[in-house]
Amino acid sequence: MTTVQAKADQRSLPQSIRDQLRDEILRGTLPPGTQLRQENLAERFGASRIPVREALRQLEAEGLVSYQLNRGAVVIAMSTSEICELLDIRAALESYAAKLAVPNMVVADIELMKRILASYDVATTLPEWAECNRQFHLALCAPSNNERLKKMIEEYCLSTTNRYPHLRMSLNTQKEDVQRDHYQIVDACKRRAVNEVVSLLEQHILETKREVLAAARLGQ
Template sequence: MAHPRSSSSAPSKGLPQMIRDQLRDEILKGTLPAGTQLRQDALAERFSTSRIPVREALRKLETEGLVSYERNRGAIVIEMDVTQICELLDIRVALECHAIRLSIPNMVQMDFDQMQEILDAYSASESITEWAEYNRRFHLALSAPANNLKLRRLIEEFCLNTDRYTHEMMSIATGKEGPQSDHYEILDACKKGDADAAVKLLELHILETKKNLLATDRMKQAL
């Protein structure tokens, strides 16, 4: 695994971001599961730097809801409950629906080809882990033509955070055919330039995940 460069060779503002990106990726992939203690001294040694950029990286992860600070334990990878996940899904609806409305007037054939390629790979895959990744890529591709980097960054963070907790569970429960059918309908609306239809389809798509999550939690509670 490639490590960020030491503080002597990397820009001081860039190193915390590089550390944050690496840890974030490992948290979202499950390499660092919920409950993992993130010790600053160990991370500083791992990334060949001081504790200062590590501390800044952990604070960034805290603002994203991936890490919390516990007394006598320091930074811990958090585990969200269903209520928190549903709140994030509601935020996703607001952010992604706004983004797709901005995106559609700017979409060109290159955008449609990219989204089609992602969905084709999704359909061909038999790996739930890969399904989550292709789902992430598709949703980000929908927002990219909005040409708003701050909005895209917010979507990426909330999309990834919810996918971390929901996609494997939902994929086991529903398979990929239902979500994929939604994706193709959204893509078709984008190709037609029908922003109203695309927004409605995307909203229903995300809220369906929320409904399935709540139903799955009810079933677990009943056992």
Template sequence: MPTQQPRAKAPAKGLPQIIRDQLRYEILNGTMATGTQLRQDALAERFNTSRLPVREALRQLESEGLVTYQRNRGAVVAGMDVNQLCEIMDIRIALECHAAKIAVPNMVQRDFAHLQEILDLYNASESVAEWGEYNRRFHLALCAPANNTKLRRLIEEFCLNTDRYTHEMMSLATGKEGPQSDHFEILEACKQRDAARVAMLLERHIMETKNNLLATDRMKRENAAAGEDEDVRDAA
């Protein structure tokens, strides 16, 4: 009998990756707000290290669009305008719909049960922040059976980046009934192994969020303009 070779261990994360992952988590869950200054000396002291791994972690976060550099301030948590968010949603549609077409034929009963479990937790929650997390989990679980790690990583980054700015605002505006109805319809199409329908429903679902975002921004600008007009009339 041939000797069984020991399974190779996954390479341990380096210090820059550990710092990057922790800062990414804090940025995406809102602990670090847009505009927060990320001073290298303070972060080096926090993580008990030199500035070099901190600098590398910030560079990686900059490449993900989570950190930007400002004159006289250095690294800060990046913000996004509506046009940038809409561009990212278009990319999400392309990535997630492609992943769904690959994933659906590979799905087994365990995948359906996992998706159902996420939606049940979503239904039971009364926390807007938790709705965002369950939404993220559902979309990632949907693409996982595509068995493409690089594709999933891209989706995870764009999904997280978008949800950071949009999901709480959209949830407060629309509640969870509309998005959840979409999710259950997508799950049913998965069970029917109708990959084309899953991709179509997914595109419609993300487009609805995009259109709600544009409408919210439009109304905000209209209200601001109306307020300025009223101030002018009062001054007159």
């Protein structure tokens, strides 16, 4: 292995650890409240604590992990009200991003969203649904050409709220309902119908909020 390859592998190790832990959090293998001890994770992944610490820092930025006194890194547990507050923020940020993005879209943007939705159609597991959903919403926002806005949506909203609706969706709703919304949004994007895209997107996110509230009310 060359020095360059070794350095590349070293850089990719935190991302590899992060991706595995994120998958387990989304899947529910690591439920809210689980302690993520650096020494245990280092032993598990055959790594030093440095890449583990960086992976946990990235998960913290995504809102999946928090640091607690005397406990270290812990998988976040969010209340219904906290989830709903984030969904309100997400609706506002994504709607604004879409308003900026749609006029800038080209054929390649539309095709990318279609490819993501095609992957979503054949996905069979919760982590796959969550990842396809994340990719779709980021692809929709990308033509806004506002990296700071996109980063806020990705790190502050999408990663945190993404896991809860998809866990609920597997029990109470059909994947087809979510996909229908997505395809309607893409169709409106193709027609450059900015106001329609914004309206559809806002309804799509706030419908998730209504279902989260209903699930909590009905004890589901």
